[in-house]
Amino acid sequence: xxxTKWRRVFAxxxxxxxxxxxxxxxxxxxxxxxxxxxxxxxxxxxxxxxAEKVAGAFEKAYGIRVELTRSASERVVAxxxxxxxxxxxxxxxxxxxxxxxxxxxKQKGLLxxxxxxxxEKFPDVFLLDKQGYFHAWxxxxxxxxxxxxxxxxxxxxxxxxxxxxxxxxxxxxKVHYVSGAGTNVxxxxxxxxxxxxxxxxxxxxxxxxxxxxxxxxxxxxGERMILVEGNYYNTMRLKEKGNPVDVIFPTEGVVLVLSPTxxxxxxxxxxxxxxxxxxxxxxxxxxxxxxxxxxYVPHPSAKYPAGMPALxxxxxxxxxxxxxxxxxxxxKRMFTEIFGL
Amino acid sequence: MDNPAFDNSPAMERLSAARRLHLxxxxxxxxxxxxxxxxxxxxxxxxxFATSLRGEEGLTLxxxxxxxxxxxxxxxxxxxxxxxxxxxxxxxxxxxVMGWLVTRTNVPLKRLFRSLVLASFVTPPFVGAFAWTMLAxxxxxxxxxxxxxxxxxxxxxxxxxxxxxxxxxxxxxxxPYAFTxxxxxxxxxxxxxxxxxxxxxxxxLRTAASITLPMAIPALLSSFIFxxxxxxxxxxxxxxLAMPAGFHTxxxxxxxxxxxxxxxxxxxxALSVLLLSLTVLLxxxxxxxxxxxxxxxxxxxxxxxxxxxxxxxxxPAFLxxxxxxxxxxxxxxxxxxxxxxxxxxxxxxxxxxxxxxxxxxxxxxxxxxxQAIFNTLELGVLTGTAGAALAVxxxxxxxxxxxWGYRLLAYGSVAPTIIPGIVLAAGLLMAxxxxxFFLYGTIWILFxxxxxxxxxxxxxxxxxxxxxxxxELEEASRxxxxxxFxxxxxxxxxxAKDGVVAAWLLMFIGAVRELSASILLYTSRSWVLSVxxxxxxxxxxxxxxxxxxxxxxxxxxxxxxxxxxxARRDIIGVHE
Numbered sequence: 001x002x003x004t005k006w007r008r009v010f011a012x013x014x015x016x017x018x019x020x021x022x023x024x025x026x027x028x029x030x031x032x033x034x035x036x037x038x039x040x041x042x043x044x045x046x047x048x049x050x051a052e053k054v055a056g057a058f059e060k061a062y063g064i065r066v067e068l069t070r071s072a073s074e075r076v077v078a079x080x081x082x083x084x085x086x087x088x089x090x091x092x093x094x095x096x097x098x099x100x101x102x103x104x105x106k107q108k109g110l111l112x113x114x115x116x117x118x119x120e121k122f123p124d125v126f127l128l129d130k131q132g133y134f135h136a137w138x139x140x141x142x143x144x145x146x147x148x149x150x151x152x153x154x155x156x157x158x159x160x161x162x163x164x165x166x167x168x169x170x171x172x173x174k175v176h177y178v179s180g181a182g183t184n185v186x187x188x189x190x191x192x193x194x195x196x197x198x199x200x201x202x203x204x205x206x207x208x209x210x211x212x213x214x215x216x217x218x219x220x221x222g223e224r225m226i227l228v229e230g231n232y233y234n235t236m237r238l239k240e241k242g243n244p245v246d247v248i249f250p251t252e253g254v255v256l257v258l259s260p261t262x263x264x265x266x267x268x269x270x271x272x273x274x275x276x277x278x279x280x281x282x283x284x285x286x287x288x289x290x291x292x293x294x295x296y297v298p299h300p301s302a303k304y305p306a307g308m309p310a311l312x313x314x315x316x317x318x319x320x321x322x323x324x325x326x327x328x329x330x331x332k333r334m335f336t337e338i339f340g341l
Numbered sequence: 342m343d344n345p346a347f348d349n350s351p352a353m354e355r356l357s358a359a360r361r362l363h364l365x366x367x368x369x370x371x372x373x374x375x376x377x378x379x380x381x382x383x384x385x386x387x388x389x390f391a392t393s394l395r396g397e398e399g400l401t402l403x404x405x406x407x408x409x410x411x412x413x414x415x416x417x418x419x420x421x422x423x424x425x426x427x428x429x430x431x432x433x434x435x436x437x438v439m440g441w442l443v444t445r446t447n448v449p450l451k452r453l454f455r456s457l458v459l460a461s462f463v464t465p466p467f468v469g470a471f472a473w474t475m476l477a478x479x480x481x482x483x484x485x486x487x488x489x490x491x492x493x494x495x496x497x498x499x500x501x502x503x504x505x506x507x508x509x510x511x512x513x514x515x516x517p518y519a520f521t522x523x524x525x526x527x528x529x530x531x532x533x534x535x536x537x538x539x540x541x542x543x544x545x546l547r548t549a550a551s552i553t554l555p556m557a558i559p560a561l562l563s564s565f566i567f568x569x570x571x572x573x574x575x576x577x578x579x580x581x582l583a584m585p586a587g588f589h590t591x592x593x594x595x596x597x598x599x600x601x602x603x604x605x606x607x608x609x610x611a612l613s614v615l616l617l618s619l620t621v622l623l624x625x626x627x628x629x630x631x632x633x634x635x636x637x638x639x640x641x642x643x644x645x646x647x648x649x650x651x652x653x654x655x656x657p658a659f660l661x662x663x664x665x666x667x668x669x670x671x672x673x674x675x676x677x678x679x680x681x682x683x684x685x686x687x688x689x690x691x692x693x694x695x696x697x698x699x700x701x702x703x704x705x706x707x708x709x710x711x712q713a714i715f716n717t718l719e720l721g722v723l724t725g726t727a728g729a730a731l732a733v734x735x736x737x738x739x740x741x742x743x744x745w746g747y748r749l750l751a752y753g754s755v756a757p758t759i760i761p762g763i764v765l766a767a768g769l770l771m772a773x774x775x776x777x778f779f780l781y782g783t784i785w786i787l788f789x790x791x792x793x794x795x796x797x798x799x800x801x802x803x804x805x806x807x808x809x810x811x812x813e814l815e816e817a818s819r820x821x822x823x824x825x826f827x828x829x830x831x832x833x834x835x836x837a838k839d840g841v842v843a844a845w846l847l848m849f850i851g852a853v854r855e856l857s858a859s860i861l862l863y864t865s866r867s868w869v870l871s872v873x874x875x876x877x878x879x880x881x882x883x884x885x886x887x888x889x890x891x892x893x894x895x896x897x898x899x900x901x902x903x904x905x906x907x908a909r910r911d912i913i914g915v916h917e
Contacts, residue, residue, distance in 0.1 A: 041865060048880050052706055068708060069865035072879065078602040083864070085604075086774035088782045090864060104602065170479065170497075178601065207502055207585045210879040217881030221687040223481040243685065332601075336413060340587040341597075 031062070033271035039065040040272040043080065045073040045096040045180060046138070046259065047213040047234055050293050057288065058279050064272050072211050073098040074178035077105065080264070084110055089266040092273035095137070095259060097180025099128050100324030102260040106133045111262045114274060116281035118299070126298035128260050128321050136258035137280050138289060139296040141314065142181045142212065143254040145230025147219050149244040156226075159251040160189055163228055164200035171225040173215045174206035177335045181212035181257055185229040186331050187324055188255045188317040198338050201228065208341060220245050231257065236294040236308075253315035370826070371743060374734040378753050381793045385768025386617070386760070392771050393610035404611035414612070417594040420583070421573055424504065424590060428511040429569035435512070436519025436568075437561055439662055441553070444524045446649045448658045454666065461669035462517035463897050465854040465871065467577025468890045470510045471878065472673035474581065475680060477501035481687040483676065502586040507579055511572045513669040518571065519564035526560030527553075535649075545649060559631050566627045570620050574761030576857035577871075581878060591616060592763050592857060599767070599861060606771065613764040620759045674894070680887035703888040707877075710889065713868040716784055717853055717896075720869065724791040724852040725845040731792075732799035732844055733837070737829060740807045741815075754800035757793050762857030766790055770861055784867045790858040795848040802847060806840025807833065839907060846904040850897055 044051045048070045055066035071079065073096035083090055094105070105111050111133040119127075119135070126136040144163060146156050157163055163172065175182035189197055207224060209215045215227040216234040220243040232254075235247050261280060263273045279285055286297040290304055296311050304310065335341070394400045408414050442448045443455060477484050479497040488498035500506060530553070538548040579590040589597070595612055598605040651658055680686035681699055688694045704710055732754070738744055739751045757765070769790055774781035780789070810833060818828045834841065856871040863872045870893050877886045 043865070048877075048882070049706065052708060055708065066708075067865055070880065071876070074602070075600050078600050078604065079864075081602045082599075082604055083782070086781050087779065088774075088864075090782060090866065101602075208587050209585060209881070211881075214879055214881030217883065221481050221685065221883065223478045223687070225480075340413075340416070341584060341589060 030271050030275060034064060034269075034275040035062065035272075037064070037269040037272040039067060040092040040269045040276050041090055042066055042068045042093045042095065042276070043076045043091050044068055044070055044094075045076050045098075045211075046070070047237070047293075050233075050237075050289075053292060054280070054285065054289070057285070058276060061279070062275065064275070066276070072176070072178040073101060073180040073183070077101040080105065080110060081108070084108070084266075089264070089268050091264050092267040092269050093261065093263055093276055095261040097257050097259045098183050098324065099134075099136070099258055099260050099321040100183070100326075100328050102128070102134045102262065103321060103325035105262070110265050112265045112267070112270075114263050114277055116278055118281070118283075121300050122298035123300070125256070125318070126258065128258060134260040134262035135281075136298060137261045137286075139256060139258045139298075139311070140231045140233040141254035141296075141311075141316065142185045142229050142231045142257050144248040144250060145216055145219055145227040145235045145245055146248060147222055147225050147244055148246050150222060150225045153246065156248055157250075158248070160197070161193070161252070162250075163226065164197060164204065166204065168226055169204045172201070172204050172206040173209055173218055173224045173227045174201065174339070175212050175215055175227075175229040176208050176210050176341065177332055179211045179229075180259070181229045181231050181255075182335075183324070183328070183331055184257045184319060185255045186335065187319040187327055189252075190331075190334075191317075191319075192252060195334050195338065198334070202338050206339075208339060216245060229255075233293050233295045249314075253317045256311075256316045256318045368825075370734055371738050374731055374738070375744070375750060377731065378735060378750070378796070381789065381796065382753055382756050382760075384772050385765055385793075388771040389610045389613045389617075389764065389768040392607055393614050395607050395610075404607050405615070407608060408611060408615060413589070414594065417589040417591050420504070420588055421591040424507050424511065424579070425569045425572035427508045428515060428572040429565045431508065431512040432516040432568040432572075433519045433561055433565040435665060436516035436564065437523040437557070439516070439665060440520040440523035441527060441549075442658050442662060443520075444527050445553075446651050446655075446658065448651065448655055448662065450659070454662050457662075457666035457670055458517045458520050459901065460898070461514055461666070462521075463850060463854075463901050464514055464670065464673070464894065465577070465856065465897075466511060466514040466575055467581060467856055467871065467874065468677075468894065469514050469669070469673050470578040470581040471874065471886060471890060472677050473501050473506070473510050475676045475686060475883070476672055477506065483672075502582055504583075504586075504588070506586075507582045507590075510578050510582065511575060513665075515568045515571050516665070516669075518567055519561075522560050522564040522567070523557060526557055530556050545651075562627060562630065566623055570623065570759065573616070573620070574763070574857060576763055576860060577875060580860075580875060592761070595763055595767065596860060599770075606767075609767050610771065613761075613767050616761055616764055617759070620761070624759060677887045677890050677894075680884050681891050683884060686883050686887070699884040699888050703885050703892075707873075707885065709865075709868045709873055709876075713870045713873045713889075714892070716787075716868055717870045717893075720784060720787055720791055721849040721852040723788055724795055725849040727788075728792055728795045728799040728848040729803070729841050729845045732796060732803045733829075733834070733841060736800055736804040736807050737833065740804065741812070743825075751800075751804075754804075755797045758797040760793075762790070762794060762855065763861060765793060766858035766861035769858075781862070782864050782866060786862050787859060787867060787869065790862055791848075791852040791855055794855065794858065795851045798851055799844040799848050802844040803837065803840055806837045806844075809840075810836045842907050843904055846900050846907075850900050853893065853897055853900075 042055065051068055051070055055068050058064065058066055076094065076096050080091055080094060096102070102111070106129065113132045115132045116135070122135070126139065128134055128136055144157060144160070157165065157168070177183050177186065186198070206228065209218060212229055212231045213234045216230055216238055218224055219227045219230070220238050230247065232247055235245050238245050261277065263270070263277060267273045281299070283299050283301050286299040286302050289295050289297055290302050294305070294308055393404055394402070396403060408418070439454070439458070443451050474482070476482050477499045479485055479500040479502070482499070482501065484499055485497040488494065501510070534552050535548050538552045543551070574592065576592040576596065579593045580596070583590055584593055591612060595609050598609050679690060682695055682697070683690070684694050684696050684698070735750060735754050739747045744750070769786055770781060772778070773786050773789070780786040814832050814836070815828050818832050819825070823831065854871060856875065859869050859872050860875060863869060870889060874886055874889055874893070877889070
């Protein structure tokens with residue numbers, strides 16, 4: 001009995017010992033190839049300051065340059081499609097905040113299967129594509145944000161529904177559908193209230209911004225009082241810098257916004273791209289992301305700071321990927337009809 | 342103006358006819374320049390036209406029908422026309438009043454106002470629009486703060502995110518065109534008629550209304566049409582002010598159609614053709630209208646002109662000019678500088694709010710900044726150099742009538758003026774992002790766009806310079822055995838040096854501030870400053886954008902100062 005157990009342990013040990021050098025060698029080869037490629041091109045929809053930070057850390061670690069372009073989710077996708085039509089293989093890694101769009105990229109054959117290490121341990125909600133074309137490397141929750149100097153916490157709205165109150169006329173900001181936060185929230189709220197909700201919101205004359213991060217900046221400046229689709233991580237980033245902004249946890253629940261990442265099928269720097277993705281999903285980077293930005297990450301070992309609500313404890317409204325993909329046309333059409341853009 | 346040496350001499354005409362047949366090295370350069378010019382103008386327009394008719398199978402007019410049946414597109418068109426009309430009207434009225442005050446009356450500090458008009462002229466409209474969001478945003482804007490402080494009200498006085506806001510900002514940065522056109526026209530109108538009117542007992546107002554105004558009508562009309570066309574083509578101002586307010590103009594609509602999936606190339610092409618036709622029709626109508634009116638009283642330069650004494654009205658007139666200048670230059674620059682050195686732009690100016698961090702962050706925190714500065718300078722230098730070279734060759738050919746159809750060449754050189762930047766860019770995108778030319782994704786497609794857009798500027802400048810050079814000197818050199826190339830190199834160019842340098846700098850400035858074409862043509866490998874400003878705008882980092890705007894303005898103003906020094910005159914063509 002005891003001997004068989006030890007034998008088994010020994011066998012496992014041998015097995016691991018045999019594998020490790022090979023695995024290391026493979027990694028070395030990949031690292032070597034990645035370094036030879038020298039750079040990667042990253043199209044992202046995440047707040048520019050944060051993206052620059054991740055890119056900078058990667059450059060420092062591997063000496064591989066990251067060229068990044070930040071745009072709203074929808075525009076990132078349009079750019080990828082446009083470039084692929086023109087036969088330009090510029091982008092290596094794509095990362096946006098709207099999973100529905102990634103389905104489109106996958107259908108067009110523009111993505112490559114890639115599974116980062118520890119993939120199996122990630123919570124299901126982050127594994128957006130069963131075939132492994134794309135996974136969320138970060139998530140945040142979308143929720144209303146307000147300026148604490150212009151509005152006291154007790155007077156602030158408590159639900160999404162409250163945002164349609166005429167009291168907030170000329171005081172609100174709304175995010176366009178080109179932004180992942182915008183699309184996700186519209187998909188979730190119309191399931192509860194229908195488009196009537198947005199028709200009522202329109203009566204409050206919201207100013208339209210292109211991205212949630214821009215919206216939070218505008219709220220911080222005091223130009224507007226309430227941002228309809230703010231998000232947790234951008235707000236906390238500004239709040240911790242001393243800006244007068246805070247989030248609202250509406251009674252209906254916050255909307256989970258997952259940010260899919262994938263490698264371009266025709267990436268010009270495939271090895272560097274794989275290395276970058278591995279880096280993005282590594283426990284170190286993911287912990288850095290949590291510490292620096294208050295994002296949620298898939299890595300199970302990540303430690304969240306005190307005061308940041310655990311994802312499991314929040315009442316969240318999540319729209320499945322397939323549904324997002326299916327409803328994109330409707331959301332664009334209705335948004336344009338109601339808000340004029 | 343035609344050169345009298347040629348006009349009056351049939352012998353000279355024969356001589357130049359004989360010369361046309363004689364090929365020397367300069368002929369090759371000439372032919373090359375003509376082909377290049379044709380390619381620059383014709384290729385993108387042809388692609389637009391062809392793409393607009395492209396259907397699922399064969400040709401179709403469906404896209405054109407779509408424009409007039411889709412409410413969103415009709416709305417965008419209507420918005421554009423309304424904005425352009427109002428901005429043109431406002432710019433022409435204010436610009437011409439200022440032009441008249443500064444050229445014809447004794448309003449104080451004329452020189453200062455000329456400089457300020459020049460400063461508004463070189464301020465990119467999108468930088469102005471951005472600054473005005475801080476001045477007149479309904480809640481945090483300076484004006485509305487002041488308004489609430491003074492009146493105790495909760496509301497706002499002005500909202501820059503509106504149709505009125507767009508019109509206002511476009512007006513602020515296009516009135517210099519009207520100013521220049523009117524000032525130049527008034528320069529050519531003799532004051533004898535005005536004097537006669539005064540002698541016959543009419544007061545100043547009556548004289549202005551019944552003598553000066555009718556004579557200035559062609560110039561007023563021209564400046565209205567010019568500012569109208571200019572306003573129609575702008576992208577940055579509506580992108581910053583109209584889209585947040587929830588409405589599109591034709592240019593922002595075209596951008597959206599190309600920047601969201603799926604791309605609507607055919608529809609954009611049809612919109613482009615429509616926009617271009619509208620512009621051409623307007624200009625054709627203007628030409629016809631002006632042909633009917635000839636003013637024998639417009640006699641040319643060198644006339645005696647009396648300065649009108651405004652009496653006590655000098656001071657309100659002075660304040661009026663100062664007010665316009667403040668709105669276009671002083672206040673926007675001030676708010677940009679404040680934001681660039683603040684931790685939070687909307688906070689009061691206090692020691693704890695001051696920082697240099699934005700400047701460090703603009704350079705080190707955003708990896709695109711360095712590339713954008715480099716690319717912008719590179720493109721500016723390339724455009725200036727290639728543009729000046731091309732313009733010299735073409736203007737020389739046209740002025741010396743070296744080829745048959747030289748008039749066509751002259752038209753071709755100024756034709757790009759009427760092509761809106763975004764239309765040109767759409768055409769280039771279609772022409773150069775597939776075989777045989779893969780230029781999209783490089784800075785070369787931007788270079789082609791800039792060169793095409795700036796050629797009219799360079800050509801007009803160099804054409805005027807070459808007209809001023811007497812042909813006798815060249816003839817003498819030719820008789821002594823020099824070929825045309827060495828004549829151009831040794832005689833004409835040295836004489837035209839100042840004009841060529843001025844053209845170079847003007848084209849450089851034009852390239853640095855270009856936005857409406859760049860927004861469609863840039864990629865992550867070809868950032869330029871103007872696009873970076875719009876991109877960061879969508880990110881909301883106002884303090885950083887202020888820093889980059891100041892860098893851009895500094896670059897432009899330095900070039901203008903250099904130009905003024907070299908050319909010893911105002912670059913917008915108003916003589917003292």
